Amino acid sequence: MSNQTKNSNSERKTFPRPGRGRGPMGHGMAPGGEKATDFKGTMTKLIEYLGAYKRSIVMVMIIAISSTVFAIAGPKILGNATTKLFEGVMDQIRGGTDGIDFTYIGNIILITLGLYLLSSLFSYIQGWIMSGISADIAYKFRRDIANKINRMPLKYFDGTSQGEVLSRITNDVDTVNTTLNQSLSQIITSAVTVVGVLIMMFSISWQMTLLALLIMPLSMVVVMLVIKQSQKYFKQQQDYLGHVNGHVEEMYGGHMVMKAFNGEEESVRKFNTFNDTLYSSAWKSQFLSGLMMPVMRFIGNLGYVAVSILGGWLAIRGTITVGDIQAFIQYVRSFTQPITQLANISNIFQQTAAAAERVFEFLDEDEEVAETENPITLEKVIGQVEFKNVRFGYDSNEPVINDFSAVAKPGQKIAIVGPTGAGKTTMVKLLMRFYDVDAGEILIDGHDIRNFKRSDLRGMFAMVLQDTWLYNDTIMENIRYGRGSATDEDVIKAAKAAHVDHFVRTLPDGYNLELNEEASNVSQGQKQLLTIARAILADPDLLILDEATSSVDTRTELMIQKAMDALMQGRTSFIIAHRLSTIRNADLILVMNEGDIVETGSHEELLELDGFYSEIYYSQFEKPIEV
Numbered sequence: 001m002s003n004q005t006k007n008s009n010s011e012r013k014t015f016p017r018p019g020r021g022r023g024p025m026g027h028g029m030a031p032g033g034e035k036a037t038d039f040k041g042t043m044t045k046l047i048e049y050l051g052a053y054k055r056s057i058v059m060v061m062i063i064a065i066s067s068t069v070f071a072i073a074g075p076k077i078l079g080n081a082t083t084k085l086f087e088g089v090m091d092q093i094r095g096g097t098d099g100i101d102f103t104y105i106g107n108i109i110l111i112t113l114g115l116y117l118l119s120s121l122f123s124y125i126q127g128w129i130m131s132g133i134s135a136d137i138a139y140k141f142r143r144d145i146a147n148k149i150n151r152m153p154l155k156y157f158d159g160t161s162q163g164e165v166l167s168r169i170t171n172d173v174d175t176v177n178t179t180l181n182q183s184l185s186q187i188i189t190s191a192v193t194v195v196g197v198l199i200m201m202f203s204i205s206w207q208m209t210l211l212a213l214l215i216m217p218l219s220m221v222v223v224m225l226v227i228k229q230s231q232k233y234f235k236q237q238q239d240y241l242g243h244v245n246g247h248v249e250e251m252y253g254g255h256m257v258m259k260a261f262n263g264e265e266e267s268v269r270k271f272n273t274f275n276d277t278l279y280s281s282a283w284k285s286q287f288l289s290g291l292m293m294p295v296m297r298f299i300g301n302l303g304y305v306a307v308s309i310l311g312g313w314l315a316i317r318g319t320i321t322v323g324d325i326q327a328f329i330q331y332v333r334s335f336t337q338p339i340t341q342l343a344n345i346s347n348i349f350q351q352t353a354a355a356a357e358r359v360f361e362f363l364d365e366d367e368e369v370a371e372t373e374n375p376i377t378l379e380k381v382i383g384q385v386e387f388k389n390v391r392f393g394y395d396s397n398e399p400v401i402n403d404f405s406a407v408a409k410p411g412q413k414i415a416i417v418g419p420t421g422a423g424k425t426t427m428v429k430l431l432m433r434f435y436d437v438d439a440g441e442i443l444i445d446g447h448d449i450r451n452f453k454r455s456d457l458r459g460m461f462a463m464v465l466q467d468t469w470l471y472n473d474t475i476m477e478n479i480r481y482g483r484g485s486a487t488d489e490d491v492i493k494a495a496k497a498a499h500v501d502h503f504v505r506t507l508p509d510g511y512n513l514e515l516n517e518e519a520s521n522v523s524q525g526q527k528q529l530l531t532i533a534r535a536i537l538a539d540p541d542l543l544i545l546d547e548a549t550s551s552v553d554t555r556t557e558l559m560i561q562k563a564m565d566a567l568m569q570g571r572t573s574f575i576i577a578h579r580l581s582t583i584r585n586a587d588l589i590l591v592m593n594e595g596d597i598v599e600t601g602s603h604e605e606l607l608e609l610d611g612f613y614s615e616i617y618y619s620q621f622e623k624p625i626e627v
């Protein structure tokens with residue numbers, strides 16, 4: 001299971017899923033991080049994904065092998081030059097006349113240079129291809145996830161925090177990207193290096209090789225000990241990084257509220273505890289992992305000394321040349337690194353698998369109910385909407401709507417009223433088919449909405465929702481979202497109708513003002529007006545207004561009312577409002593309570609009835625005021 005279960009998201013959001021949470025902010029990768037629950041299955045899938053790059057991967061392998069072989073050959077050949085040089089010098093000392101064979105040495109140096117150049121070039125090409133492959137896979141993952149998000153039922157997002165989804169698109173895909181890039185080429189080069197170097201070493205001197213190999217386990221043991229210790233702190237560091245991130249996100253996301261409740265002291269105190277633990281685990285893990293290299297170098301150096309002594313002795317006995325000793329020492333030096341890399345590769349694979357598993361898991365989630373085989377397309381939407389014994393619950397055991405039946409005739413203005421939590425917004429969500437009904441049906445012009453393509457169905461509506469949604473772009477584009485093809489003039493016309501034009505013009509950049517991410521640089525009411533302008537621009541067949549003007553002052557509301565009445569003229573509209581003044585002129589008012597329609601009728605009829613509606617109404621207006 002994930003070691004990050006207890007991080008910001010899963011702690012904070014309402015529906016934590018065990019073992020899934022990962023902070024929206026990336027944490028560094030610690031060795032031996034998380035483990036995939038199904039390592040084999042995930043790897044098989046990943047390899048399937050890689051299958052598309054078979055040829056490139058084979059090429060990478062060949063190039064990586066060549067590059068490594070060239071690099072391995074280097075020291076041995078260069079050793080010949082040293083030997084020649086040594087022989088030449090010795091010859092001169094002995095008073096010989098042969099001198100140093102500089103042409104030979106020169107040639108060798110040129111050859112070695114060529115080999116090293118080739119090796120670098122190959123490793124460059126290899127890295128280039130491999131980065132391409134892993135970036136491509138990351139790209140495909142992101143694309144698949146993005147497409148998948150659009151096919152997911154909204155139910156999924158009720159139970160999964162945004163952070164988790166976000167984390168899949170960013171962290172996990174990133175991890176797959178980097179680790180794939182690293183591990184695939186590393187495993188090839190490391191393996192080839194180990195084998196190649198061993199062969200070279202044995203070919204030089206088996207005695208020296210055995211001695212070098214004896215020292216190897218010693219350094220491995222020490223490294224393992226250090227890794228084990230540091231891993232504990234790495235894990236702690238990662239956990240607390242999650243806590244710190246989560247805390248900052250929580251506190252500064254709700255900065256104002258936190259201040260309003262005088263929560264600074266408590267917040268700072270909590271932050272300090274997290275931060276202290278993070279500090280101590282971070283320095284311990286860093287210190288320990290920093291310790292690894294010096295320790296390994298020390299043991300390695302002991303090895304050199306031993307190998308050099310043995311080499312010297314062998315050279316004196318004439319069984320080995322000086323150049324070979326030099327080459328050998330170089331081989332010993334290049335031997336430890338690939339071994340540690342190989343040891344680490346299982347960790348990297350675990351990380352890849354863990355990240356890839358989360359990505360695959362998401363891609364395998366159940367999708368929205370498939371579209372019908374033969375969707376209906378309406379030439380013209382007349383606007384008859386009928387709810388027939390609709391039953392629905394977000395959780396199928398807990399019905400929110402029990403038995404809802406109503407008919408909206410074409411062009412009618414239907415109001416849905418009722419107390420908070422009655423199920424008004426839920427009805428709208430069902431109408432737009434964000435959720436499917438559990439029983440009963442919803443008909444538009446006599447056709448079950450499940451017989452339309454979702455996009456066609458949603459295309460018939462424009463809606464202004466309770467939660468305004470604006471995005472990080474200019475005001476102009478935010479309004480244009482209602483109808484992509486609209487000209488600037490159309491946008492401004494719609495804004496005028498929504499009575500937001502005047503406000504926009506007072507802004508420094510007018511329609512070109514960039515809204516920030518949370519659109520917090522405009523007021524709540526202004527946001528609503530902008531979304532109303534968007535709906536006006538969309539000019540739909542059917543209109544849904546859910547508390548569209550709840551944050552707008554009464555005077556402005558009255559003014560928009562006219563625009564909205566004009567907009568609603570001739571098209572079926574659903575209006576949800578708590579302020580009953582806005583819906584008095586509705587053709588039909590559905591009064592909801594606890595998931596059922598308790599009363600229906602026009603405003604006058606309902607007042608006459610003197611029931612639930614009139615109770616709500618008179619709680620807002622003095623009884624004597626007649627309409």
Ligand SMILES: Nc1ncnc2c1ncn2[C@@H]1O[C@H](COP(=O)(O)OP(=O)(O)OP(=O)(O)O)[C@@H](O)[C@H]1O
Binds near residue numbers: 158420421
């Ligand atoms: N995504 C959801 N998952 C689970 N339950 C939900 C979800 N959305 C709403 N509910 C529940 O369904 C019931 C009806 O909610 P709904 O949003 O339809 O109320 P409403 O009539 O629009 O209320 P309000 O006037 O406050 O907007 C409530 O009890 C609510 O807790």
Ligand SMILES: [Mg+2]
Binds near residue numbers: 424
């Ligand atoms: Mg609502």
